[in-house]
Structure formats: structure tokens, C-alpha cells
Amino acid sequence: MLRLLSFAVFLATWWIAALLAGGQKLPPPPAVLTAIVTEATSGALFFNLGVTLARVAFAFTLAMTLGTAIGYLMGRMRLANRLGDPWLILLLNLPALVVIVLAYIWAGLTEVAAIAAIAINKLPTAVVTVREGTRALDAALDEMATVFAIPRWKAFRHVILPQLAPYIAAAARSGLSLVWKIVLVAELLGRPNGVGFEIGIAFQLFDIPLLLAYSLTFAAVVLAIETVLVQPFEARLSRWRPRAA
Secondary structure: OHHHHHHHHHHHHHHHHHHHHOOOOOOOHHHHHHHHHHHHHHOHHHHHHHHHHHHHHHHHHHHHHHHHHHHHHHHHOHHHHHHHHHHHHHHHHOOHHHHHHHHHHHHOOOHHHHHHHHHHHHHHHHHHHHHHHHHOOOHHHHHHHHHOOOOHHHHHHHHHHHHHHHHHHHHHHHHHHHHHHHHHHHHHHHOOOOHHHHHHHHHHHOOHHHHHHHHHHHHHHHHHHHHHHHHHHHHHHOOOOOOOO
16 A cells, blocks of 8 residues: 555656656656557567566576675685685776676677676675675584584585575675666667667657656566565575564
8 A cells, every 4th residue: 555655656746847847858657658558569668678687687697606606605715715805896896887898898799798797797796795694604503514414415505505595685685786777788888679778779869758668667677576576585585584573
């Protein structure tokens, strides 16, 4: 109910702002809705959303897999942490735009370059979060696994992974929010399709209804994925932890 009320307030505020600013600068909701219906009817909206979501899925999976492995290694081994920390600091402070541009220069305007650039921008946040989670592991539980001679894989599965799960979930959630933004920049600069590409075309044509149509549709998809997939996944991984009274 509160979400519906919030949505109604958003629409009312938008409509009033459109009346004050004028339809040329800020189209009212009906104009944007017309653009959404037109793009959806032609199939362009669903195609570009699908392409963007596929890039997000590939880049996110790659970054989370590598980030979790590297973060765990750096949290467990002091030598790995000392060797990897300077690179981690560099990647954390390197602007996403620089990574994307360099990827396109070195690998060409290809799908591989786009996905790699998106994944590299997300990678350091996953590494840092998982590394801190690994450092926070309970040493007593490790000792217990050693005393009872639990095989390494079982110890990792039943002792270590449950402790890391909240950190992995946090890395996934923060990383996904970052990937949503970066993928649009990558598409804007070097891909012939996707939501970012369409927003760039709309900007060049000064077609504000089309720009808002793709932006708001993309935001709605992101919100739906966050509500339906990410939040339940995070709650499931953290269900073993005692709740505060």
C-alpha cells in the first residue's frame, strides 16, 4: 500500500513539474507512456532490455566468481593480500569511464570488451567485501573442523561458506547496483544496441520522451529484480543468523 502511495506521489510530482517546466523540457507521463507503448509494440524495447540484461548477467557472474575467489584467497593468505592490495586500490580508484575506454581501445568495439570492462569495474568491490568477511571468520570453528578431521570441501561447505554468505550477499547487492549503471555507459560508448545505446540516440535527437521511456522502463526492471530476486536471496543466505530482539 505504501509503495502504491509512493508511486502516486511520484506521478503527481512529475505531472506538476511537467506543467511548470513545459512539455519540451519535461514531457508529462502520457507522452512518455506513448513512447513506451510505441517501442514495445515495435519490439525494440524488449530487444534492447534483453540485450542489456544479458550483458549484466554475464558481467555480474564473471565479476562475482572471480571476486569471491580472489577475496577469499586474500583474506586467507597474507602473501596474496600483500601482492593483490596495490592492484585492488588501483581498481577501486580508477574511473569506470577509463576502464571502458581502454577496453574498447585494446580489444575493439566488441561484446567481449564491453562485458570485460563492466566486470572489471565491479570486481574490486566484490574482492574487498569477501576479503573482509574471510578475515572475520571464527577461528574456533576452523579449529573444530581440524580436530574432527572434517574433509576440506565439507568444512568449506558447512563451516566457512555459511559465515561468508552474508558478505557474499552484500557484495552481490552492492555490485549489482554498480553494474546497472556501468552497463549503460559501456553501451553508450561502444555498442550498437541496448538501453544505453538507445538513450544515447535519444539524447542526440533531443527526444526526451524516448529517453525517459527507456530510462524509466530500465529502472522498473531493476526494481523488480531487486524485489523479486536480490532481497529474497540475501534473506535466504542470512537466515541462519539470530535476529535482534
